[in-house]
Amino acid sequence: MTRAHAAPAAAAVIAGRRLELLDKARVYACGITPYDVTHLGHSATFVWVDALARTLRFLGVKPEVCRNITDVDDVLDAAARRAGSSYDVFAAIQQFQFDQDMAALHVRPPEHEPRAHRYVEQVIRLASGLLDAGAAYVSRGSVYFRGQGAEGRAGLDRAAALRLSAECGGRPDDPAKDDPLDVAVWQAGEPGHPAWQSPWGPGRPGWHAECAAMAMSVFGPAVDVHAGGADLRFPHHAYHAAMAEVFTGVRPYARAWFHAGTVTVDGAKMAKSAGNLVLVGKLLATYPPAAVRLMILDRPWGQPWDYRPALLETAANRLDELHRAAGRTAAGRAAGDSAAAGELRRLLATELDVGAALDLAIETGGAAARTLASVLGLN
Ligand SMILES: [Zn+2]
Numbered sequence: 001m002t003r004a005h006a007a008p009a010a011a012a013v014i015a016g017r018r019l020e021l022l023d024k025a026r027v028y029a030c031g032i033t034p035y036d037v038t039h040l041g042h043s044a045t046f047v048w049v050d051a052l053a054r055t056l057r058f059l060g061v062k063p064e065v066c067r068n069i070t071d072v073d074d075v076l077d078a079a080a081r082r083a084g085s086s087y088d089v090f091a092a093i094q095q096f097q098f099d100q101d102m103a104a105l106h107v108r109p110p111e112h113e114p115r116a117h118r119y120v121e122q123v124i125r126l127a128s129g130l131l132d133a134g135a136a137y138v139s140r141g142s143v144y145f146r147g148q149g150a151e152g153r154a155g156l157d158r159a160a161a162l163r164l165s166a167e168c169g170g171r172p173d174d175p176a177k178d179d180p181l182d183v184a185v186w187q188a189g190e191p192g193h194p195a196w197q198s199p200w201g202p203g204r205p206g207w208h209a210e211c212a213a214m215a216m217s218v219f220g221p222a223v224d225v226h227a228g229g230a231d232l233r234f235p236h237h238a239y240h241a242a243m244a245e246v247f248t249g250v251r252p253y254a255r256a257w258f259h260a261g262t263v264t265v266d267g268a269k270m271a272k273s274a275g276n277l278v279l280v281g282k283l284l285a286t287y288p289p290a291a292v293r294l295m296i297l298d299r300p301w302g303q304p305w306d307y308r309p310a311l312l313e314t315a316a317n318r319l320d321e322l323h324r325a326a327g328r329t330a331a332g333r334a335a336g337d338s339a340a341a342g343e344l345r346r347l348l349a350t351e352l353d354v355g356a357a358l359d360l361a362i363e364t365g366g367a368a369a370r371t372l373a374s375v376l377g378l379n
Contacts, residue, residue: 010022010056010059010060010061011059011349012055012056012059012349012350013349013350013351014052014225014256014257014258014351014352015256015257015258015259015302015351017255017256019224019225019255019256021056021059021061021224022061023061023062024061024062024063024064025056025061025062025063025064025224025225026064026066026219026222026223026224026225027049027052027053027056027063027064027065027066027223027224027225027226027227027258028066028068028211028215028218028219028223028225028226028227028254029045029046029049029065029066029067029068029110029226029227029228030067030068030070030211030226030227030228030229030232030236030237031046031067031068031069031070031113032069032070032094032095032098033070033071033073033075033076034069034070034071034076034090034091034092034093034094034095034098035073035075035076035078035079035080035090035091035094036079036094036272037094037097037277037279038097038098038101038279038280039270039277039278039279039280040263040270040278040279040280040283040307041229041262041263041270041278042098042229043101043102043105043280043296044260044261044263044296045227045228045229045260046067046102046105046107047105047107047293047296047297048227048258048260048296048297048301048352049065049067049107049227049258049260050105050106050107050108050377051297051301051352051354051376051377052225052227052258052352053065053108054108054375054376054377055348055349055352055375058345058348058375059345059348059349063111064111064112064219065108065110065111065112066110066111066112066113066114066214066215066218066219067110067112067113068113068114068115068116068210068211068214068215069091069095069113069114069115069116070116070207070210070211071087071088071091071095071115071116071117072087072116072117072120072194072204072205072210073116073207074169074193075169076090076091077192077193077194078192081192087194088117088194101280101281104280104281104284104289105280105284105289105292105293106289106290106293106377112218114214114217114218116205116210116214117194119205119210119213119214119217120196120204120205122213122214122216122217123185123186123205123206123209123210123213124186124198124199125213126185126209126212126213126216126243126247127143127185127186127198127200127209128199129246129247130143130145130185130243130246130247131143133246133247135243135246136185137178138200139176139177139178140176140188141188141189141200141201141202141203142176142184142186142187142188142200142203143184143185143186143200144176144177144178144182144183144184144185145182145183145184145185145206145208145209145239145242145243146178146179146182147179147181147182147183147235147239147242148179148181149242150181150234150235150238150239150242151181151234151238153238153241153242154233154234154235154237154238156234158181161181161234161235162180162181164234164235165180165181165183165235168207168235168236169207170183170235171184176188183206183208183209183235183239184206184209185205185206185208185209185243186198186200186203186204186205186206186209187203187204187205187206188200188201188202188203189201189202189203189204207236208235208236208239208240208243209243211236211240212239212240212243212244212247215240215244216244216247216248221244221248221249221250221253222244222248222250222252222253222254222255223253223254223255224254224255224256225254225255225256225257225258226240226241226253226254226256226257226258227257227258227259227260228258228259228260229259229260229262230259230260230261230262230302230304231262232259233257233259237257237259240253241253241254258301259302260301260302261299261300261301261302261303261304261305262304263278263304263305263306263307264304264305264306264307265278265306265307266306267306278307280292283312286312287312287315287316288316288319290319290377290378290379291312291315291316291319292312292315293376293377293378294315294316294318294319294322294358294376294378295311295312295314295315297354297376298315298318298354298355298358299354299355300351300353300355301351301352301354318358318362319378321362322358322361322362322369322372322373322378323369323373325361325362325363325364325365325366325368325369326361326365326366326369326370326373328365328366328369329366336364337364337366337367337368340360340361340364340367340368341367341368341371343360344357344360344361344368344371344372344375347360348375354376357372358372361373
């Protein structure tokens with residue numbers, strides 16, 4: 001006797017790649033460097049990762065999200081020094097505020113939340129492995145990963161790669177390097193920074209190596225989706241993936257990349273120095289969390305966008321429409337409900353098309369609208 005199973009396929013299309021999934025999905029999201037308040041730009045990335053995880057659950061897959069905390073970082077060290085605090089105490093305070101913002105935005109806590117300072121041993125092991133593989137070298141107490149080819153992985157020419165590397169604290173002009181695009185897996189100790197013992201002398205982990213070590217420690221050699229803000233594409237993600245692939249021999253390290261579009265204000269990047277930070281707490285003082293979430297999600301996930309207060313008003317109106325549609329009765333429409341549910345599934349599974357899913361849910365009403373509100377955390 002045979003029994004028919006009608007389990008639908010659980011596949012998602014992300015950044016043009018079709019991911020067949022069985023049971024679990026490993027999602028690594030590059031988390032915050034807790035040196036300053038989180039703004040709308042950071043929050044948008046983590047709301048999108050949350051929407052991705054919720055969508056995977058809707059598709060019948062168990063998402064396992066790992067969102068790290070980069071608490072060993074040169075920028076953080078400088079901010080802690082200015083505040084007269086040690087790096088770890090300073091980071092813990094900033095992280096507390098971040099957690100409050102995430103909770104207010106209904107972002108579910110990740111399953112794993114590794115902190116860089118607890119993975120120093122793993123970074124030392126990673127550095128040793130890269131040295132053994134001939135992909136790294138020791139110079140003046142640092143271990144450098146040979147960066148050749150990392151720019152090609154990101155589709156950049158050398159000039160653009162050098163510019164981005166300098167902007168991200170990659171020290172391309174460091175005379176200890178063989179090549180400006182090499183990056184520190186292990187950085188020799190310097191005054192004003194925390195230091196740990198290593199086979200190469202006292203020092204601290206490099207940024208990309210920290211994430212590679214945390215991701216591999218939590219998930220093993222590969223992940224299903226690697227997520228983060230679009231500005232992390234290069235150098236951070238390109239080097240993370242390159243180091244992981246050399247270390248494990250498993251390629252590709254990530255089956256798909258999920259780079260959330262950058263948020264600007266009046267066309268400018270959000271920065272404390274520019275005085276244009278849009279803080280989530282401030283938005284939530286005037287609008288419900290679901291409206292802020294909807295403003296972030298009602299657009300293609302990978303596209304950059306410009307924040308204007310009018311967008312919140314539009315999102316609040318759209319949310320009202322969705323809630324009104326959810327309240328409509330759908331008597332005698334069982335067949336229609338099931339067709340709409342299937343279509344919602346297809347739209348969200350294909351590049352998380354929240355905009356089209358919302359249009360459908362508002363038009364159809366009833367169960368479709370209730371389902372979408374619940375899947376996306378818009379209740
Ligand atoms: Zn990272």
